[in-house]
Amino acid sequence: MAGQGGATDPSFGRAAIWVLCAGAVVLAISVSIRHAFGLFLQPMSAGQDWGREVFALAIAVQNLVWGIAQPFAGRLADRYGDGRVIAGGAVLYAAGLALMAQATTPGPLMLSAGLQVGLGLAGTAFTIVFGAVARVVPVRRRSEAMGIVGAAGSFGQFAMLPTALWLIGAFHWDGALQVLSAVAVLMLLMVPVLARGSIAAALAEPVIPARAALLQALGHTGFRLLCLSFFVCGFQIVFIGTHLPAYLLDRGLSLETGTAVLALIGLFNVAGTWLFGRWGGTVRKPLLLTGIYLARAAAIAFLVLAPASAWVAWAFGASMGLLWLGTVPLTNGTVASIFGVRNLSLLGGVVFLFHQMGSFLGGWLGGVAFDRLGSYDAVWLLAVLLSLAAAALSLPISERPIARLQPATGTSQ
Template identity: 50%
Template sequence: MSAIPTSPTSSRTLSLQQVLICGAAIVTLSMGIRHGFGLWLTPVTMDRGWTREAFSLALAVQNIAWGAAGPFAGMLADRFGALRVLVAGAFLYAAGLALMAVSTTAAGFLGSAGVLIGLAQSGTTYAVVYGVIGRNVAPEKRSWAMGVAAAAGSFGQFLMVPVENWLIGYSGWQNALFVLAIAACLIVPLAFGLREPARDAAHGAHHQSIGQALREAFGYRSFQLLMLGYFVCGFQVVFIGVHMPSYLKDHGLTPQVATNALALIGLFNVFGTYAAGTLGQRLPKRYLLSAIYLLRSIAIVIFLSVPLTPLSVYLFAAVMGVLWLSTVPPTNAIVAQIFGVQHMSMLGGFVFFSHQIGSFLGVWLGGKLYDATGSYDVVWYLAIALGVMAMLANLPVRESAIVRRPIPAAA
C-alpha cells in the first residue's frame, strides 16, 4: 500500500497573496472582537445585577456552540466553498452582538452572546479560513501560511482590545456592542476574496465520503491525541482571557492593567503564532506542541508564585502571548499532513470542537468555582495540571500521511 492523494485538485487556485490578505483580515476581525469579551464581564453584571456565573455561562455556551457547529460549517465550506459560510457567519455575528446589547434577561443574553455568536464564530474563524489555505497553498508553505493567519488573529486581539475598552468607556458597553456589530459586517466583502474556483477531480485522486473520512480520523490514535491536546488549549486560554480582568481587579489592580495585559497577549501572540508556523516547516510539530503546553504550565506556576504587580502581570502576559495561539498552526498542519485537504475544514472543525469543550469548562468553571470559593485558585491549578497532560499527549503523535488502500479506477 502507498499514500494516496486525499483530495480533488484544480488547475486553478487563488493566489497566495489574496488568500493571506483576505483570510488574515477576516480572522483579525472575527477573533479580535471575541478576545475582548472579558472586558464586558464587570459592566454587564453590575448593570444587569447578574452573577459572574451567569455571564460566564453565556460565554461558555458561546464556546461550545462554536465548537459544535464548527464541523458542520467545515462540511459546508469543503462542499460548497468558504464564501457562503463566511457571509452567513458575518451576519450572524452582527445580529448576536446587537442582541447581546439589548438582552435584559440572563436567558436572552445566553441566546445572543452564547448561541448566536458561537454559531457565527464557527463560520468566520480558523476552520473555514484554514480550509481555503490548505486547498490553495502548496504543502511546503502551508504551515507558514497558517502561522500568518493565526498571527493576524493575534494582531486582532492587540488591535481590538484597547479599542473595545475605549468604546466601553466612551460610549457605554451597549453602544460599544452596536459598533462591533457594524464592524463584523466588514467580513462580507472580504469573504469574496476567498471565493474559490470550481475544483475538478484529478485522474486517480482518492475521494472519500464524509462518513469514510470521519471513521478514518476518529479511529486514528494521533487524531485522538491532537483532540486531547486542543481540549487543554481551550481550557487554558479562554479561562485566562475571560477571567483575567476580574482576577486582577480582585487583587487590587486597576482595569487598565487588565486591558494592557490582554493587549500584550495579542501583541506577543503575533510573534508566537508566526514563529510556530515557521518552525512547523522545519521541526517535528508534535515536539513543538509538547513544548508549548509545558511552557504554559511553567509560566502559570511562576505567575502564581511571585508577588502580583503590574510588572509581573505584563511579563506573564508577554510569555503567555507567545504561547497563546501558537498551537493553532502546527495542530491544523498536522491534520492536513495526515489526512490531506479534501475534508480539512470538517476535520479541523472536529479538532476545534474538543478545544471548545475545554473552553466551555475553563470559562464556566472559572465563574462557578469563584462564586463557590471566592477564589480562582482551583482553576489555576487545573490549568497547570492539564498543560502537563497535553505535553505528554502530543509526544507520540505520528505526523506522516496516513496509508490507504488505492481505490480501483472503475469505482
C-alpha cells in the same frame, strides 16, 4: 490534490496571497472581537446586577455551540466552498452582537452571546479560514501560511482590546457592542476572494466521502491524541481570556492593567503564531506542541505564585502571548499532514470541537469557582495540571501521512 498540486513550488502564488490577505482580515475581526469579551464581564455583570457566573455561562455556551457547530460548518465549507460559510457566519456574528447589546436578562444573553455568536464564530474563525488557506498553498508551506494568517488575527486582538475598552468608556457596554456589530459586518467584504480560492481548490480535487474520512480519522491514534490535547488549549485560552481582567482586579490591579495584559497577549501572539507556524515546516509539529504546553504550565504558575504587580502581569501577558495560538497552525497542520486537505475543514472541525468543550469548561468553571469559593485558585491549579497532561499527549503523535481514501469507494484504512 489542491494543496498538493503546488508541492514542487515552494512559493505562494498571487491567488494564494489574496486568499491569505482575505483570511487574515476575517480572522482579525472575528477573533479580536471574541477576545474582547473579557472586558465586558465586569461592567455588564455589575450593570445588570448579575453574578459573574451568568456572563461566564453565556461565554461557555458560546464556545460549546461554536465547537458543536464547527464540524458541520467545516463539512459545508469542504463541499460548497468557504466563502458561503463565512458569509453566513458573519451575518450571525453581527446579529448576535447587536442582540447581546439589548440583553437585560440571562435568557436573551444566552441566545445572543451564546447561540448566535457561537454559530457566527463557527463560520468565520480558524477552522474555516485555515481550510481555505491550506487548499491554495504548497504542502511545505501550509503550516507557515496558517501561522501568517493567525498572526494577523493576533494583531487584530492587540488593536481591538484598547479600542473596545475605549468604546465601553465612551458609549457604555451596550453601545460598544453595537459598534462591534457593525465591525463584524465588514467580514462580508472578504467573501468573494475566499469563495474564488475554495472553488478553484474544489475543482482540482476528487470528492472523498465525509463519513469514510471521519471514520478513518477517529480510528487514528494521533488524531485522538490531538483532540485531547486541544481540549486543554481551549480550557486555558477561554479561562484566561474571560477571567484574567477580573482576576487582576481582585488582586488589586486596575482594569487598564488587565486590558494591557490581554493586548500584550495579542501583540506577542503575532510573533508566536508566525514563528511556530514557520517552525512547523521544519520541526516535528507534535514536538513543538509539547514545548508550548510545558511553557504554558510554567507561565501560569509564575502568574499565580509571584507577588501581584503590573510587571508580573505584563510578563505573563508577553510569555503567554508567544504561546497563545501557536497551537492552532501546528494542530491543523498536523491534521493536514496526516490526512490531506480534501476534508480538512471537517476533520479540523472535529478537533476544534474538543477545543471548544475545553473552552466551555474553562469559561464556566471560572465563574463557578469564583462565585462559590471566592477565588480562581483552584482553576489556575487545574490549568497547570492539564497543561502537563497535554504535553505528554502531544509528544508521541506521528505526522506520517496515511494511505488516502479512494474517491470511488470511500474505503477507510
